[in-house]
Structure formats: C-alpha cells, structure tokens
Amino acid sequence: MTTPRGGLRVALLLLLTSLLASGCALPQQRLSADAIRAAEQAIERPRTIALLGGTGLAGSYLLREALARGYPLRVLSRSxxxxxxxxxxxxxxxxxxxxPAVLDSLLQGADAVISAxxxxxADGAAAKGISSAVTGKLITAMQRHGLTRYLVVSxxxxxxxxxxxxxxxxxxxxxxxxxxxxxxxxxxAEYQLLADSDLQWTVVRCPLIESGPYVQPAIVSLATPATFRLRAAELAEFVLEQLETADYHRRAPFVYSR
Known part of the structure; x- marks a missing residue:
C-alpha cells in the first residue's frame, strides 16, 4: 500500500519548517513561502483515473481498489x-x-488511463477485435489530451x-x-499498437482471473507465467501500485498468484 498523502504532506512541511528554523537553505537561496505552497500542492493534487471495463470481473476489483486508495474516478460504461x-x-x-467523442469526455481531467x-x-460479432479497436482510438485520444500513462489488463x-x-x-x-x-x-494486436506508440504503457499479462479476496502480493515475471491463476484482488493491487512507479513502463509483466 502507498503512504497516505496526508502523512507525506505533514512530514514534508515539518522538514521544511525545521530547515527554515535552523537557517538552512538551498544553495544561494532560502525556501520561500511560494516554494512551500508549490510542494504542498504537488503532493496533494489528486490524480484522476479514467477506467474502462469497470463493471467486469477485473474492472470491478480495480474500481474498488482505486476508491480505497482515494483516487477520483471517471468510469466509462454502456450501462x-x-x-x-x-x-x-x-x-x-x-x-x-x-x-472518439465518448473517449474525449472520459479523458477530460484525467491523469492516467486503466483499461480492463x-x-x-452477449455482443456477438460486435465484440470481435474490441481490445485493439479501443486501444487504437485511446492512443489517439490520449495524445489529444496530453496523457501518457496507460495500463491495460491483457x-x-x-x-x-x-x-x-x-x-x-x-x-x-x-x-x-x-x-x-x-x-x-x-x-x-493491442500489444503491438502500444509498443509502436509513444505512451508510457504497461500491459499486464494475466492467466485465468478468478474472483476472491486479497491473500498476498501477486508474483511478477518478465519471462514466463508460473501458474494458471490470478486472484482479481491481487491483480487490482498490482495495477494500482504501478501509478506510483516506473518499474514497468513500456513493459509487459506476467502477474499471477501463488
């Protein structure tokens, strides 16, 4: 789990206050009130997630985990x-x-995109090629909105x-x-579209996803999956944690449960 933003903010302000009280300063200048306010705002600024597939098995766990972590959410749904x-x-x-018009609305004010x-x-033939079709349009839409971070469950x-x-x-x-x-x-085809793009993508390659509570952190490998199963709650934790790290930018990790 990540450090609560409030606690991090307090720690930073205490550090800045200590530096000012002791007369310490950055090279050739003291920390100004504007610098303190800028640092505080950078920590507190909410990062809004645009979520696709939020009513499916994996997506519903992602939605709940994002809410538990305090992320504002914009969720696309036909229902x-x-x-x-x-x-x-x-x-x-x-x-x-x-x-494209729906995607423009979804991405308005978002900072990162997650697709499950x-x-x-039930969609029959209309479902054919859905993942590559949506990701292709999302790449274009994200470029229009100046977004770069895209995580996709594959x-x-x-x-x-x-x-x-x-x-x-x-x-x-x-x-x-x-x-x-x-x-x-x-x-x-979806993977190749992302590999050819300029986005900071992560393709999360999953075996059979099953419903169930969180037990322990998912196992990650860049070479091979080791089991045929993945608990949805553990998938959700892994995906959300990738918003806090660049470890798997432009990579496609296998994620699975013990």
Missing part, C-alpha cells in the same frame, strides 16, 4: 445503472468505448520480446491459441 450503487463517488461517462475492457459474449497468451516461457507458460499460450484464437490475435 450506467450498474454503477448507480456508487452514487457520487465516481463520475460515470455513458457510451461506447469505440466512439474485453469481449462481452492475457498471458500474448507474446512479447524477452519471453522465456517454461513448460507452464508454453502450455498456457498453446491452450489460448487453440481455445480463444480470435481473442489472442486481438490482444496481440
């Missing part, structure tokens, strides 16, 4: 009534993720440079290729 239970805790944008979008069986079957799959990882990819060939092609 806003599914999020009515949250009241005014989130801003819901209604519409289709493939509509995927094909919905599948363990997706291949990336540097992979060194063990037997479990190899079989996992083969099973996905056999059972979900169209979804794998779509997710692979």
């Amino acid at each position: 806003p009534q599914k999020l009515a239970y949250l009241g005014d805790r989130v801003t819901v944008i209604e519409g289709d993720a493939r509509d 979008i995927g094909p919905v069986p 599948g363990a079957g997706v291949a990336a440079p540097g992979d060194d799959r063990n037997a479990t990882g190899w079989w996992m990819r083969q099973l996905v290729k056999i059972r979900y060939p169209e979804i794998l092609r779509d997710k692979q």
Whole structure:
C-alpha cells in the first residue's frame, strides 16, 4: 500500500519548517513561502483515473481498489445503472468505448488511463477485435489530451520480446491459441499498437482471473507465467501500485498468484 498523502504532506512541511528554523537553505537561496505552497500542492493534487471495463470481473476489483486508495474516478460504461450503487463517488461517462467523442469526455481531467475492457459474449460479432479497436482510438485520444500513462489488463497468451516461457507458460499460450484464437490475435494486436506508440504503457499479462479476496502480493515475471491463476484482488493491487512507479513502463509483466 502507498503512504497516505496526508502523512507525506505533514512530514514534508515539518522538514521544511525545521530547515527554515535552523537557517538552512538551498544553495544561494532560502525556501520561500511560494516554494512551500508549490510542494504542498504537488503532493496533494489528486490524480484522476479514467477506467474502462469497470463493471467486469477485473474492472470491478480495480474500481474498488482505486476508491480505497482515494483516487477520483471517471468510469466509462454502456450501462450506467450498474454503477448507480456508487452514487457520487465516481463520475460515470455513458457510451461506447469505440466512439472518439465518448473517449474525449472520459479523458477530460484525467491523469492516467486503466483499461480492463474485453469481449462481452452477449455482443456477438460486435465484440470481435474490441481490445485493439479501443486501444487504437485511446492512443489517439490520449495524445489529444496530453496523457501518457496507460495500463491495460491483457492475457498471458500474448507474446512479447524477452519471453522465456517454461513448460507452464508454453502450455498456457498453446491452450489460448487453440481455445480463444480470435481473442489472442486481438490482444496481440493491442500489444503491438502500444509498443509502436509513444505512451508510457504497461500491459499486464494475466492467466485465468478468478474472483476472491486479497491473500498476498501477486508474483511478477518478465519471462514466463508460473501458474494458471490470478486472484482479481491481487491483480487490482498490482495495477494500482504501478501509478506510483516506473518499474514497468513500456513493459509487459506476467502477474499471477501463488
């Protein structure tokens, strides 16, 4: 978990006060009141997340974890009534993720984008290619809005440079290729769109995601998945923590549960 912003702010102000009281200063100048206010605002400034897929299995856990961490949320949904239970805790944008105007509305005031979008069986043929179609439009929309941070939940079957799959990882990819060939092609195309972009993306490659409470931190590997399962709560914690670090910028880690 991250350090509460309030505690960090207090610690910083105490440090600045101590420096001023002791007469210490930065080279050739003292810390001004404006500098103190700027530092305080930088710490307290809320970072708003634009979330896609927030009513699905992984997305609902991401939504709850983001709220628990105090992030303001703008959530895209074709069925806003599914999020009515949250009241005014989130801003819901209604519409289709493939509509550029809807994406412009979603990204207004956002600082980072998280997507857990995927094909919905009930959509039939309309769901084909959904991940690459949405990410392609999001890349363009994010450039218009000056956004760079994009995290996307993907599948363990997706291949990336540097992979060194063990037997479990190899079989996992083969099973996905056999059972979900169209979804794998779509997710692979999504990865390539991001790899070719200038965004600071992270593609989180997941095995089978299952509902369940948080047990322990997810395991991360850049070479191969080691198990066939991932608890959704542990996925959510990993994804949200990536907003605080550049460890996996422009990388595609495998994330899985013990």
